[in-house]
Amino acid sequence: MSNPEPKGYLSLILHAHLPFVRHPEYDNFLEEDWLFEAITETYIPLINMMDGLINDHVDFRLTMSMTPPLCSMLLDPLLQGRYLRELDKLIELSHKEIERTRFDAPFHELAWFYKNMLENCRYVFAEKYQRNLVSAFRKFQDAGKLEIITCGATHGYLPLMTDYPEAIRAQILVARDHYRECFGRDPRGIWLPECAYVPGIEKFLQEAEIRWFIVDSHGVLFADPKPLHGIFAPIYTTAGPAAFGRDVESSKQVWSADEGYPGDPNYRDFYRDVGFDLDYDYIRPYIQPNGQRKFVGLKYHRITGRTAHKEPYRPQVARERTISHAANFMFNREKQIDHLNGVMGRPPIVVAPYDAELYGHWWFEGPQFLNYFLRKSAYDQTTFKTITPAEYLTKFPTQQVATPSASSWGAKGYWEVWLEGSNAWIYPHLHQAAKRMTEVARNFRDCYGLTERAMKQAARELLLAQSSDWAFIMKTGTMVPYAVKRTKDHLLRFNRILDQIEQNNIDEAFLGNCEWRDNIFPNVNWRYYL
Amino acid sequence: MAKKTSTGATRRTAARTKADLLLKNKIAPAVRPARIGRRPSRPQDPKISSQPVVFDADAYKFVLAPPPAPHFEIPAYEYLGELPDSYGTRRLYLVARDPHFLFAYWDFSESQFIELAHRASDGNVYLQVYLENGDKIQQIHLGAHSKHWYINSNRPDTTFYAEIGIYHPDGRFEAAARSGNATAPRDTPSARTRARFVTLPFHVSFRELLGLIQSQLHPGEELAEGLARLQEEGFTFPFEVARLGANGSANGNGNGKGVDDYLGEEIFRRIRVGSFDITEVLRRRFDESVNTSSGQWPNATSSMSSPFGASFGAGKAREFFMHVNAELIIYGGTDPKAKVRINGENIQLREDGTFSFHFNFPDGQFHIPIEATSPDEVEKRGAFLSFLRMSDYSGEVVATPQTPRSEPIGRVG
Numbered sequence: 001m002s003n004p005e006p007k008g009y010l011s012l013i014l015h016a017h018l019p020f021v022r023h024p025e026y027d028n029f030l031e032e033d034w035l036f037e038a039i040t041e042t043y044i045p046l047i048n049m050m051d052g053l054i055n056d057h058v059d060f061r062l063t064m065s066m067t068p069p070l071c072s073m074l075l076d077p078l079l080q081g082r083y084l085r086e087l088d089k090l091i092e093l094s095h096k097e098i099e100r101t102r103f104d105a106p107f108h109e110l111a112w113f114y115k116n117m118l119e120n121c122r123y124v125f126a127e128k129y130q131r132n133l134v135s136a137f138r139k140f141q142d143a144g145k146l147e148i149i150t151c152g153a154t155h156g157y158l159p160l161m162t163d164y165p166e167a168i169r170a171q172i173l174v175a176r177d178h179y180r181e182c183f184g185r186d187p188r189g190i191w192l193p194e195c196a197y198v199p200g201i202e203k204f205l206q207e208a209e210i211r212w213f214i215v216d217s218h219g220v221l222f223a224d225p226k227p228l229h230g231i232f233a234p235i236y237t238t239a240g241p242a243a244f245g246r247d248v249e250s251s252k253q254v255w256s257a258d259e260g261y262p263g264d265p266n267y268r269d270f271y272r273d274v275g276f277d278l279d280y281d282y283i284r285p286y287i288q289p290n291g292q293r294k295f296v297g298l299k300y301h302r303i304t305g306r307t308a309h310k311e312p313y314r315p316q317v318a319r320e321r322t323i324s325h326a327a328n329f330m331f332n333r334e335k336q337i338d339h340l341n342g343v344m345g346r347p348p349i350v351v352a353p354y355d356a357e358l359y360g361h362w363w364f365e366g367p368q369f370l371n372y373f374l375r376k377s378a379y380d381q382t383t384f385k386t387i388t389p390a391e392y393l394t395k396f397p398t399q400q401v402a403t404p405s406a407s408s409w410g411a412k413g414y415w416e417v418w419l420e421g422s423n424a425w426i427y428p429h430l431h432q433a434a435k436r437m438t439e440v441a442r443n444f445r446d447c448y449g450l451t452e453r454a455m456k457q458a459a460r461e462l463l464l465a466q467s468s469d470w471a472f473i474m475k476t477g478t479m480v481p482y483a484v485k486r487t488k489d490h491l492l493r494f495n496r497i498l499d500q501i502e503q504n505n506i507d508e509a510f511l512g513n514c515e516w517r518d519n520i521f522p523n524v525n526w527r528y529y530l
Numbered sequence: 531m532a533k534k535t536s537t538g539a540t541r542r543t544a545a546r547t548k549a550d551l552l553l554k555n556k557i558a559p560a561v562r563p564a565r566i567g568r569r570p571s572r573p574q575d576p577k578i579s580s581q582p583v584v585f586d587a588d589a590y591k592f593v594l595a596p597p598p599a600p601h602f603e604i605p606a607y608e609y610l611g612e613l614p615d616s617y618g619t620r621r622l623y624l625v626a627r628d629p630h631f632l633f634a635y636w637d638f639s640e641s642q643f644i645e646l647a648h649r650a651s652d653g654n655v656y657l658q659v660y661l662e663n664g665d666k667i668q669q670i671h672l673g674a675h676s677k678h679w680y681i682n683s684n685r686p687d688t689t690f691y692a693e694i695g696i697y698h699p700d701g702r703f704e705a706a707a708r709s710g711n712a713t714a715p716r717d718t719p720s721a722r723t724r725a726r727f728v729t730l731p732f733h734v735s736f737r738e739l740l741g742l743i744q745s746q747l748h749p750g751e752e753l754a755e756g757l758a759r760l761q762e763e764g765f766t767f768p769f770e771v772a773r774l775g776a777n778g779s780a781n782g783n784g785n786g787k788g789v790d791d792y793l794g795e796e797i798f799r800r801i802r803v804g805s806f807d808i809t810e811v812l813r814r815r816f817d818e819s820v821n822t823s824s825g826q827w828p829n830a831t832s833s834m835s836s837p838f839g840a841s842f843g844a845g846k847a848r849e850f851f852m853h854v855n856a857e858l859i860i861y862g863g864t865d866p867k868a869k870v871r872i873n874g875e876n877i878q879l880r881e882d883g884t885f886s887f888h889f890n891f892p893d894g895q896f897h898i899p900i901e902a903t904s905p906d907e908v909e910k911r912g913a914f915l916s917f918l919r920m921s922d923y924s925g926e927v928v929a930t931p932q933t934p935r936s937e938p939i940g941r942v943g
Contacts, residue, residue: 159625211732224722229789232789343787393732394732399730412628414628416628419627424678469592488612496610
């Protein structure tokens with residue numbers, strides 16, 4: 001077992017987020033696959049990992065942000081039903097694949113592999129957790145192994161709202177309220193959307209009693225005054241909430257283009273997918289209803305190497321690679337923490353945040369890597385312990401006071417991804433909407449009945465329009481029309497609802513339609529905009 | 531006509547072309563299904579292609595299918611109208627995009643802008659950028675259709691504000707809008723190194739802590755600052771307060787230098803490794819694959835239309851349709867210190883001297899002169915670009931929806 005007084009600590013943080021995509025107006029909607037793929041490839045593998053660790057009495061700590069849109073979707077009966085529908089289709093396909101590949105041993109084994117994996121998903125989702133995966137994560141939090149933190153209500157990019165502080169406040173307080181509904185307590189930490197911080201945000205966190213947040217490395221390294229321990233100790237902002245800086249080295253090891261683990265030739269290739277590989281008539285029932293191909297999730301090849309020729313994927317070989325990568329990651333953390341303890345004169349904390357969906361969805365073997373890393377760390381070394389930031393602050397409540405530098409974890413470290421040629425057009429509209437929301441909320445502060453219903457829906461539409469995902473998608477160039485349409489639709493619904501409130505002429509049918517579509521935050525407190 | 535401009539897109543296009551050549555007569559994918567119930571009467575069914583997926587690696591997280599040409603038909607109940615071009619609020623916003631660039635955008639309607647220009651002594655409207663103390667650092671002449679501007683401020687850790695306005699005949703500048711202040715982030719460690727420590731017990735809420743010291747707080751002093759001062763002064767708290775040395779350790783070790791040495795150049799590295807770095811892994815792998823393709827990558831282009839269209843058209847009968855539209859992107863580069871004029875207007879170069887201009891391309895003829903003047907103003911280089919779009923449609927053809935962009939420049943007639 002680990003030494004009770006380790007030389008330092010490691011905090012692994014997974015940011016689990018997807019934009020709110022739910023379209024009851026269509027029987028099938030492609031972008032809902034973002035959620036379904038993440039459930040199968042990331043969330044259920046992480047749940048299985050934590051259940052396994054707890055069953056085996058492995059002492060571990062993990063931190064996850066679970067954003068309000070993600071929790072809302074995971075709790076939504078319509079999406080739960082659709083996930084099972086899609087999963088059942090895939091299970092049916094995997095059965096057919098076992099038959100189709102019966103004379104082709106490597107693929108035949110893979111077909112069985114996927115059948116077992118998908119049937120396990122069905123068991124975990126439908127039976128073990130009764131379709132409620134939020135309750136699974138809550139269970140791990142209540143067991144003291146996982147700290148779940150919140151995020152902006154809809155992942156709004158807070159530094160680009162500073163002209164309208166009510167909008168920042170609503171993003172944080174609505175998220176806090178939603179967290180209470182999901183997890184039965186207050187959040188202690190927050191993942192600022194895109195880790196985007198600008199001095200002043202901490203005042204709103206203080207109001208929400210949120211004790212800590214994460215910034216990218218330079219947010220702490222360039223803080224004022226200069227932090228004595230760099231990114232290896234948190235700093236308290238002047239308002240009280242602590243900022244933890246991202247470690248450079250542990251990020252690089254996992255994600256670097258040159259050194260990252262996920263590029264190993266034995267790991268599963270992301271692009272080769274039977275949705276495109278197989279004959280059209282055969283795969284037709286499992287792709288899009290309009291006949292367009294899509295990724296279905298059965299991927300039979302491994303990265304192989306610097307070649308387009310791809311060898312069949314071998315799960316057992318990949319699993320062995322995750323074991324050596326986990327050992328390598330652990331060894332490097334031991335050396336890093338041992339060294340830092342020597343130069344700092346106190347136990348350092350190494351904070352390693354990642355996009356959760358990259359574990360499993362992109363890096364298929366990622367959850368296995370985490371599993372082996374957490375097991376090995378618990379039993380095979382005594383240099384460091386895994387810890388959550390909340391535990392660290394409980395154990396070490398005395399820290400330096402400094403103001404982090406404005407920063408984000410996006411490309412180049414600032415706002416450029418979310419504010420550039422493709423997406424700059426959205427901000428005048430978003431600002432005008434935030435300004436108007438505050439004005440109308442103040443004018444109708446005592447409203448009730450239908451008008452209050454309309455105020456609530458206006459708040460939902462504004463929050464959904466503010467999601468940073470739309471600007472990100474516009475920038476990256478994939479699925480752009482959808483992101484443009486979402487931004488416009490929410491703003492147009494918002495404007496129409498506020499027009500009707502001001503004219504005292506609320507169209508209840510239209511309002512009802514909006515409530516039916518955009519049903520996030522049923523109990524939203526629109527008075528946060530006052 | 532539609533032009534792609536990003537270097538990645540250009541590179542990928544070139545790579546695909548090369549791959550296309552390599553792929554001719556290559557083998558079909560390794561995975562071959564049994565051909566169940568294939569009807570010879572449907573010769574146009576899409577077939578497995580041996581071309582690579584057209585894929586933009588940047589958005590790996592959101593990729594569900596390759597990006598084909600968009601098409602969709604909006605059901606009547608989806609129609610919510612269009613957002614206005616402007617709200618006419620006469621607001622000006624200034625954002626520090628990063629330590630070196632500011633971004634200004636404004637909300638003036640076209641008539642408001644023209645009215646403003648008419649009142650100016652020279653007929654021009656200007657964007658002016660100031661330091662916090664009122665010193666003007668840049669003046670930019672705005673065209674009637676420009677909605678935003680990047681400003682290469684190159685002054686980290688500095689506060690700015692901006693104004694939009696006009697000159698009067700007496701030389702006075704009248705501001706029609708003034709932005710709030712924007713502070714460019716620091717891009718080096720702070721010069722202030724005095725470390726101050728504070729104990730914030732985790733089990734005591736901020737509200738309770740504020741209640742404890744509210745009467746002791748100085749004006750403008752925040753919670754942690756006040757607590758730090760009071761703890762230094764020996765104020766008694768109902769919780770244990772750690773006494774740390776100025777080096778932040780209880781045993782006197784550590785002065786911060788060891789951490790600096792450990793981080794080394796990482797402290798100053800501007801582009802850090804993160805989840806975005808994964809895009810580089812993806813891109814490299816993609817480029818390697820398409821350049822050496824053996825023909826086993828599936829193709830997006832042969833059988834696909836829009837994933838968006840798929841979504842919005844789902845459940846409806848498929849009907850034949852066509853829509854088309856065009857965008858134009860002008861791009862180039864020169865000495866970062868050179869002056870560049872496009873269509874008679876000075877433009878702001880990026881840090882590396884490149885520039886681009888992207889607009890939705892309507893029918894019409896456009897002449898766009900581009901001129902670069904060397905930093906010492908000795909040499910000039912020029913280009914005269916001409917474009918003509920004359921659309922002629924046969925049958926029902928509608929316009930593909932477009933992202934709002936700047937108005938086209940250089941229209942003739």
